[in-house]
Structures are given as structure tokens and as C-alpha cells.
Amino acid sequence: MRGKYIYISNYRNTVREGGMSRNVAFYNHLKEKNFLIINAYHKIYLIRFINNFILLLKLFYVRDKKIIIHQSSIILLFPIFTWKIMRNIYKLYLEKISSKNKLYIEVNDLPIEQAKDLDLIINNNYVYFQDVIYSLKDTHYIYASYEMEKYNRLKYSQNKSNNQVIINGGNELKNNSISIKELNIKIDSSKINIIYAGSLNKGRQIEWLIDIFNNLESNLLLLGESGNWINSFKKSNNVSYLGEFSEDEAQIIASHCDLGIVPYDDNRFYYNLCYPTKNSFYICSGIPFLSTKLRESYQLLNSLNVAYFLDKDEFVDQINNLTKEKIYDKKKNVNQIMPIFSWNKILNKLVID
Incomplete structure (x- = not known):
């Protein structure tokens, strides 16, 4: 060889x-x-x-x-x-x-x-x-x-x-690649738009997420594989399943939203061990995110002030109290650290000697 x-x-x-x-x-x-x-x-x-x-x-x-x-x-x-x-x-x-x-x-x-x-x-x-x-x-x-x-x-x-x-990184945002209009996605910019991007199969607390948004004014956009069941699940008009997209397309959509979300149950063992790829995906899309207090995520990101780490029972109050102005303050922090969480930057730390 x-x-x-x-x-x-x-x-x-x-x-x-x-x-x-x-x-x-x-x-x-x-x-x-x-x-x-x-x-x-x-x-x-x-x-x-x-x-x-x-x-x-x-x-x-x-x-x-x-x-x-x-x-x-x-x-x-x-x-x-x-x-x-x-x-x-x-x-x-x-x-x-x-x-x-x-x-x-x-x-x-x-x-x-x-x-x-x-x-x-x-x-x-x-x-x-x-x-x-x-x-x-x-x-x-x-x-x-x-x-x-x-x-x-x-x-x-x-x-x-x-x-x-x-750790898992994200792709650098390709602003000039494709427009959200070309993807046939409409996002109401007058409202707070919160996106979940990732696998939508059982065990990821997606049903719970839909249920709490049924009583909220903010929009929930769900994007990823294994989500066809959502179309027949009881949900209000502010909850939308957008379908599956390539990673670059998903990132363009996320960049037009206000906030990402990670609803994983922090009482479960593995979720506290892993560093979800979507953390870096949201950051590299230029948006902060709301997450449960997953141990690995919290230890790495809490001091950077790019995410809201809360207990699940605090999500509703936090979302109700969000404003575009409050989110913008977090977005400024995200913009400062975006390059650090790109795959290019992270993989340059790989040591093979």
C-alpha cells in the first residue's frame, strides 16, 4: 500500500x-x-x-x-x-x-x-x-x-x-449557495422561529417538543430524516415539518431562524456523554440555541454564552419571554466563535504522529 x-x-x-x-x-x-x-x-x-x-x-x-x-x-x-x-x-x-x-x-x-x-x-x-x-x-x-x-x-x-x-463541528455557512426561496421554504420573520434540525425518530423527545409548542406563539420548524409521522401527529399551525434536506440546504434554512433547539432528556445517560452535532451545526449557521443541561454540552459551551441551558420544565417560560432583541445579543456571541466550531478548525487539532 x-x-x-x-x-x-x-x-x-x-x-x-x-x-x-x-x-x-x-x-x-x-x-x-x-x-x-x-x-x-x-x-x-x-x-x-x-x-x-x-x-x-x-x-x-x-x-x-x-x-x-x-x-x-x-x-x-x-x-x-x-x-x-x-x-x-x-x-x-x-x-x-x-x-x-x-x-x-x-x-x-x-x-x-x-x-x-x-x-x-x-x-x-x-x-x-x-x-x-x-x-x-x-x-x-x-x-x-x-x-x-x-x-x-x-x-x-x-x-x-x-x-x-x-468534537463534532459544523460546515462553514455558504451564504451565496442557494436562497431559502429556491428551497420553497417560507419563514415568518415577524415571529420567533425555532428550528430543530436532525433525526426525528423516537427517543429524541420530538413528541414532547410538539406538545409544548401547541400552546406557544413562536414557530417550531422541524427538519430532518424519519419525520413523516409528524404530518399525522396532533399539532397546531405554528408547528411545521419541512422534510429532509442536504446539510448545506438545512444550514441555509437554519440561518434564517432565530434559535435552534436541543430537547434531549438530560436524565438519560448517553445524552450526557455525547456532544450533539447539532450544537456546532446551529453555531455555524449563525444562531444560538436552547438546550437541556446535557453535561458535555454544558461544560463546553455554557461559558461562551451562545446557548440557553435550562431544565425541560423551564423551556416554556423561556420561549415565552424571548424577544428578537434578546436573541440578537446571543447571536453576536455566536458570530464571534463561529469559525472555532467549523470542521476545518476542529480537525486541524487532530494529531496523527
């Missing part, structure tokens, strides 16, 4: 949620840094299987390389973790690669902990998957939040000096 630096990605052409946004950002950044990029994903299963089998054979013989592998790529390379003999083989293989090279695993989320908070069925394959990949000897990890790094380091006895944190 040519070159000293290799990145094994799980790259898709479209971005519909935060995890994929991170994948694309790493892909583009490392491509600019002249990494050899190998995509473990292909939509045709047979081609994916053949390509990944050849990749595994080649990797076994490489030496003195710097290899970054996205954790979701590992599940594509090694699909079966429920069989003990396969787990042992996978672990031996990855530790062999790590012993001859410098192996970095990019950890964007913790699948089991996340599934519990989203009330999803726990996949046993992922239980074993996490036990294997987070306990590899002489392996380095790149985490998406500080609380996630701390949790995994203590649980799997990882070496702190082998870990680093690269």
Missing part, C-alpha cells in the same frame, strides 16, 4: 444526520492531507465483500503505517461478532495490525449506550463488537466527546495518553 497514512472510511454521498456529517468531514480533511483513502462501504454487498476481503489481506502485511479506521468500517470488515471464535480472530488480527503500525480507531458514538437512550432493540452483535474494539492493546482512539472518552477509558482500562478528543 502506497503512502504512510491510510484512512479506512464508511463514506456515503449524502448527509442526513450528525454521524454521517462527521464521517464526511473526516473523509474530506484526510483526503486533503494526502491520506490513502479506502472506503469500506459499497451499496452492492458482493462488491463490498470482495473489496474488503482483499483489503484485509493487504493490511495484514503492511508495516510502519499510520492507520485511521472509522469504527463503523470495522463492522463492515468484520460483520459477525456473536461467535466467540470470530471475536477472537478479529481481536488477534486488529492487535497484529496495531503492533506493526500505529492504529487509530475513530469513535463517533457508543452504539449500545445510544440504543438504550433511544429505546431501540439492543443488538448483541454490537455488545460484543464494543467489547472487542475498545479493549485492543496498543491502539489509539479518537473520541467525539470528552465524557465519552472518560467513560470508555475507565470501563475498558484504556491508556489516556493513547486517546484524543475531536
